Amino acid sequence: MTPKRGKQILYLTQKDVVAAGLGPRDVLKLVRTALTQHGLKKVEMPAKIGIHPLPDTLMHAMPAWAPGVKACGIKWAECFPDNYRFKLPQTSGLMVLNDPQTGWPVCIMDAIWITAKRTPAVSALACQKLARRDTTEIGIAGAGVQGREHVQVLPLVLPKLKKIKITDRFPQVARKLVADLQPTLPKVELVPCEKPEQIVRGSQVVVTATAILNKPDPQVRDRWIEPGALLLPVDFDSYWEWKTFKRASKFLVDSLAEMQYFMTVGYLAHGLPKLHAEIGEVIAGVKPGRQPKDDLIIDMNIGMGIEDVVVGLEVYRRACRKGLGRLLPL
Ligand SMILES: NC(=O)c1ccc[n+]([C@@H]2O[C@H](COP(=O)([O-])OP(=O)(O)OC[C@H]3O[C@@H](n4cnc5c(N)ncnc54)[C@H](O)[C@@H]3O)[C@@H](O)[C@H]2O)c1
Incomplete structure (x- = not known):
């Protein structure tokens, strides 16, 4: 069921997106492609622009074009940390995919699923290059959508993993996740923890997926961090002391341009430590990952439109093949 060019679009609900049937290894492969193209500077992806209706909220326009895989479109993504009051996830979004030949829109799809899945895929690929073998x-802070997704994906890339410790500001949420x-996950022990210290001590990798704050509210004392740890905040510097950031042997982001944009709208008040690389450059092999002399490594990824359109295009193709979604007139 392919839309008639210039006459129709395919509308995919979240249910349709899920039914397209991409598994975690498919998403890892697609995200590796997206990061590699980004690392080789073969994409067009201006830094997101946004509006901020309430304190600590954001709505972002994320256009991206990956010529190598002919994926182009835009995600319109929202993050409202207090949505739990309305019994809604904090992260929402829609994506428009376009035909790169005519420019015409071909598909509008829910982007919540893609955001949920591609974000931990980036963390997982980073683990392969930057975590201790x-x-x-x-340790994971934040047992929401991202906490859950990270718990399911990281074991795929860490063959010696035995334990994942999870904390949340609402302890019952961490217990429910477990x-x-x-x-x-029969081979990995999941442990709900009451305190940030418990998830950080003894962990070689720590992911934070809590809430992006204008002003960081550090929950982790630097001295708790294991030698040679890899920190993977998907919520900026919100959870960490600046002195931790400053002492990293290697500091990476996904997109420097994105970080510079965020600084113009009041985030990352301390700025950034000296940058080793963008994660795509490490995935593409242009810059090194972990090296023997490295101690702490931090890779702070905020998410890139290029990941969304590359995964979204595959969802769209599979949906067309499977006859999913609804054709709408333009
Ligand atoms: N980098 C990316 O690509 C990317 C993509 C999606 C979401 N995010 C960010 O990841 C974070 C989590 O997103 P989500 O969709 O999982 O949200 P969610 O609302 O589903 O889950 C967030 C969880 O974190 C908990 N939490 C909030 N503040 C906390 C704190 N100080 N300490 C411990 N727990 C805390 C909440 O109780 C909630 O359970 C958000 O900051 C979001 O903006 C980043």
Whole structure:
């Protein structure tokens, strides 16, 4: 069911996007392609622009074009941390995919699923290049959508992983995550923790997926961090002391241009430490990953439109093949 060029678009609900049937390894492969293209500077992706209706909220326009895979479009993504008051996830979004030959829109799809899946895929690919090879324990702060997705994807890339510790500002949320997901992960012990210290001490990788704050509210004392740890904040510097950031052997981001944009609208008040690389450059092999002399490594990824359009194009293609979604007139 392919839309008639210039006459129709395909509309995909979240249910349709899920039914397209991409598995975690498909998403890892697609995200690796997106990051590699980004690292080789073969994409067009201006830094996102945004509006901020309430304090600590954001709505972002994320256009991207990957000529190598002919993926182009734009994600309109929202993050409202207080949405729990309305019993809604904080992250939402829609994506428009376009035909690169005519420019015409071909598909509008829910982007919540793609955001949920591509973000931990970036963390997982970063682990392969930047984590200690002997990683046995991970800590995760934030047991929401991203916490759940990271718990499911990181074991795929860390063969020696034995334990994942999870904390949340609402302890029952971390306990529920463990109760729900432990049966699906027989080889890894999931442990709900009350305090940030418990998830950080002894962990070779720590992911933070809490809330992006204008002004950081550090929850982790630098001295708790394991030698040679890899920190993967997907929520900026919100959870960390600046002195931790400053002492990293290697500091990476996904897109420097994105970070510079965020600084213009009041985030990252301390600025950034000296940059080793963008993560795509490491994935593409242009810059080195972890080296023997490295201690702490931090890779702070805020998410890039290029990941969304590359994954979104594959969702669209599969949806067309499977007859999913609804054709709408333009
Ligand atoms: N970098 C990226 O590509 C990317 C993509 C999606 C989401 N995010 C960010 O990841 C974060 C989580 O997103 P989500 O969709 O999982 O949200 P969510 O609302 O589903 O989950 C967030 C969880 O974090 C918990 N939390 C909030 N503040 C906390 C704190 N100080 N300490 C401990 N727990 C805390 C909440 O109780 C909630 O359970 C947000 O900051 C979001 O903006 C980043």
